Amino acid sequence: MAIPFKYTIRSFMNRKLTTIITIAGIGLVVFVFAAVLMMAYGVEKTLVSTGSPDNIKVVRKSSQGEISSIIEGETVNLLKTLPHIATTADGKPIMSGEPCVIINLEIRSGGMSNISVRGVSQEVNLLRPQVKITEGRMFNPSMRELIAGKAVNKKFAGADIGSKVKFAGDYWTVVGIYEDNGSGFESEMWGDANQLLGAFNRGSAVSSVTLKLDDMNNFEKFKRAMAADKRFLQYEAMTEQRFFEMQSEFLAIFIRILGTFITIIFSFGATIGATITMYAAVANRTIEIGTMRSLGFSRRSILTVFMAESMLIAMIGAGGGLLLASLLQFFSISTLNWNSFSDLTFSFALNPSIIISCLIFAVFMGLLGGFLPAARAARLNIVTALRG
Amino acid sequence: MSAIIQVKNVSKSYWRNSLEIPVLNNLSLEVQEGEFLGLMGPSGSGKTTLLNLIAGIDRPSDGELTVAGTDIAKLSESALAKWRSSHIGFVFQFYNLIPVLTAYENVELPLLLTSFSKAERKQRVETALTIVGLGDRMSHYPKQLSGGQEQRVAIARAIVTDPVILVADEPTGDLDKKSAQEILILMDRLNKEFKKTIVMVTHDPHAAEKASRQLHLEKGDLVGV
Structure with a gap:
C-alpha cells in the first residue's frame, strides 16, 4: 500500500x-x-445556429461571405426553374434573393462599427419561422423601413423603434425588433430586398439566395440539377447551416x-x-x-x-x-467577424x-x-x- | 543465544569534494539476539553511521554485514526497503513523527507496507499504543503531545510491525530527565518483556546504563571491547 x-x-x-x-x-x-x-x-x-439545416443557400463559388458573393437577377430567376424547390400554397417558390450590404452605425458607448443590412423577400417567414418580432412590427415592403436584431438594438444608437438610419442617400425607419435565439441574425438589420437593391443601385443582383426544398433528401438531386446546367457553373449550393458554420x-x-x-x-x-x-x-x-x-x-x-x-x-x-x-x-x-466585415454579438x-x-x-x-x-x-x- | 547482528571488517567512508573521509575503520562486532547494546562515543566517532548500517539505511564501503540472517549489503535498494519494513524498528532523537498524521495514523504507517487487513492494523496499532501507555491519545496530533509522549508514539511505531531489532539514535537526547527516564524504562521493558534486540546510540552515561552491554567508539574504531 x-x-x-x-x-x-x-x-x-x-x-x-x-x-x-x-x-x-x-x-x-x-x-x-x-x-x-x-x-x-x-x-x-x-x-x-444562425443557419437552418433545412434551408439551402446558393452563393458564388469561393466567396468568403455574402459581401463578396453576387448573383445576378437572371440567375435568381433561373434557380426558380430547378426541381425540388418547395412552393407556397399559391405555387410561388419559397425562395429569398437576399442583397447584403454593410452600413456604419454609432455604438451607444461611443465609436462606430459595421453592421450587415440584409434584404429579405416576403417568403422570409417561411424560410426562417423561428425569427420573431418582439417589439414593433414587420417592415412594410413598399417603404424604406428596417427591423433590427436584438443585439443591434442593444449595442447601437439609432437602432431603437422610430429611429431613422441614414444610408444609401435616404433615411430608413426602424419599425421593429426581432429575436432569433441569440443567433447571428440578431446582429443584422433586415429590410425589403427590392427597397435595398433600388437604394444601392444594384439592379437585381443579390448576394445570396436562400430557398427551401420540398424534401431535404432531394438536396443531392438539386445539386446535380444545378451542376448539369452550365449557367450555374459559378455558383454553389450548401445548407444554410454549413454556410454560416464556414x-x-x-x-x-x-x-x-x-x-x-x-x-x-x-x-x-x-x-x-x-x-x-x-x-x-x-x-x-x-x-x-x-x-x-x-x-x-x-x-x-x-x-x-x-x-x-x-x-x-x-x-x-x-x-x-x-x-x-x-x-x-x-x-x-x-x-x-472578418468573413462578413460586420459586428457579431455572441455569448461565451x-x-x-x-x-x-x-x-x-x-x-x-x-x-x-x-x-x-x-x-x-x-x-x-x-x-x-x-x-x- | 546466537548473533543476530554480525559486523565483519566493515569500513565506511564518505566523499566530500573528492576527499575521502573515513568514518568506520575495519570494524567488527556481534550482537546477540535479545541483547540491549549501548553505543557510546563522542560526536563524529561513527556511532550513528554504525547504527545506520545495521538498520540498512546506509551501505558499508567494505566488509560484511549480516543482520537477522540476511547479508544486507548485497540487497538491492527495493529489497533492502522491504527488509527494513519487516525487521527494523526506528526510534529517532527528534521522534520524526509525521506532523499531519494523528498518533494512531503515525503508528499505522509502517503497517501500510504489510498485507494486514484494516481490522488487523487497528488491533496492532491499539496494542502498540497501549504498550507505550498512550491508548487514550490515539487521535492526538504530534503537536498536541509532550516530547516524552511523542517519543512514546515513535516507539509504538517502531514496534507495531513486531520487528526483531530496534535501533534508537539518542532516544532521550531531546527529553527532560523525567521523560527520558520513562523512555528508558519502556525500552528496557521492550528488551526484557518483549525480547527485542536493541541497539541504542547515546551520549548519556545514565541512559547507557540501561544497556546490557556498552561499546565505545572513537574515530571510527571500537575501543575497550
Whole structure:
C-alpha cells in the first residue's frame, strides 16, 4: 500500500498561503484558456445556429461571405426553374434573393462599427419561422423601413423603434425588433430586398439566395440539377447551416490560435510557480521523507506523494478556473467577424470538450510543475534526508 | 543465544569534494539476539553511521554485514526497503513523527507496507499504543503531545510491525530527565518483556546504563571491547 492520500491532503492544507497562491496562478491560466475556448465556441455556436439545416443557400463559388458573393437577377430567376424547390400554397417558390450590404452605425458607448443590412423577400417567414418580432412590427415592403436584431438594438444608437438610419442617400425607419435565439441574425438589420437593391443601385443582383426544398433528401438531386446546367457553373449550393458554420471558421480559428498561444505563455509562469511551491514543500519535509524511506516506503511512493500533491493543486486550480469561466456564459460580447466585415454579438459558451481540454491542460501543468521537485524528493539519500 | 547482528571488517567512508573521509575503520562486532547494546562515543566517532548500517539505511564501503540472517549489503535498494519494513524498528532523537498524521495514523504507517487487513492494523496499532501507555491519545496530533509522549508514539511505531531489532539514535537526547527516564524504562521493558534486540546510540552515561552491554567508539574504531 502507498503512503495514504490523507497525508497528501493534510500536508497540502498545512501551507495555506503558498498553496492558495499557486492554485490561484493555475486557476487564472485555466480561466484564460477556458475563456478563449468558450469565446471561439461561442462564435461557432452563434453562427451555426444562425443557419437552418433545412434551408439551402446558393452563393458564388469561393466567396468568403455574402459581401463578396453576387448573383445576378437572371440567375435568381433561373434557380426558380430547378426541381425540388418547395412552393407556397399559391405555387410561388419559397425562395429569398437576399442583397447584403454593410452600413456604419454609432455604438451607444461611443465609436462606430459595421453592421450587415440584409434584404429579405416576403417568403422570409417561411424560410426562417423561428425569427420573431418582439417589439414593433414587420417592415412594410413598399417603404424604406428596417427591423433590427436584438443585439443591434442593444449595442447601437439609432437602432431603437422610430429611429431613422441614414444610408444609401435616404433615411430608413426602424419599425421593429426581432429575436432569433441569440443567433447571428440578431446582429443584422433586415429590410425589403427590392427597397435595398433600388437604394444601392444594384439592379437585381443579390448576394445570396436562400430557398427551401420540398424534401431535404432531394438536396443531392438539386445539386446535380444545378451542376448539369452550365449557367450555374459559378455558383454553389450548401445548407444554410454549413454556410454560416464556414463564416465562423476564420474568426474561431484565429481566437483559438491567439488564445492558446497567450495561455501557453501564461502557463509557463503558473508551472514555474507550482515547481517553486513543490520544491519548498520538499525542502520543508525532508526529514519526513527520510523517515518514511527508513520505514520502508519506496522511492516511487515518495515520487507519487509529491506528484499527487502537485496534481491536487493543479486540479483545484482547474476547478476554480473553470467555475469562474463558466460564469462568462452570462455575458455576451461583440466583435468584428472578418468573413462578413460586420459586428457579431455572441455569448461565451461552455461544452464538455472545453472542460476536458482545460483539465488536460491543468494535468499537464501539474505534472510538469511537480515532476522535478518530486523526483528530487524521491532521489534523496535517506541518511542525508534524516539530518534535515 | 546466537548473533543476530554480525559486523565483519566493515569500513565506511564518505566523499566530500573528492576527499575521502573515513568514518568506520575495519570494524567488527556481534550482537546477540535479545541483547540491549549501548553505543557510546563522542560526536563524529561513527556511532550513528554504525547504527545506520545495521538498520540498512546506509551501505558499508567494505566488509560484511549480516543482520537477522540476511547479508544486507548485497540487497538491492527495493529489497533492502522491504527488509527494513519487516525487521527494523526506528526510534529517532527528534521522534520524526509525521506532523499531519494523528498518533494512531503515525503508528499505522509502517503497517501500510504489510498485507494486514484494516481490522488487523487497528488491533496492532491499539496494542502498540497501549504498550507505550498512550491508548487514550490515539487521535492526538504530534503537536498536541509532550516530547516524552511523542517519543512514546515513535516507539509504538517502531514496534507495531513486531520487528526483531530496534535501533534508537539518542532516544532521550531531546527529553527532560523525567521523560527520558520513562523512555528508558519502556525500552528496557521492550528488551526484557518483549525480547527485542536493541541497539541504542547515546551520549548519556545514565541512559547507557540501561544497556546490557556498552561499546565505545572513537574515530571510527571500537575501543575497550
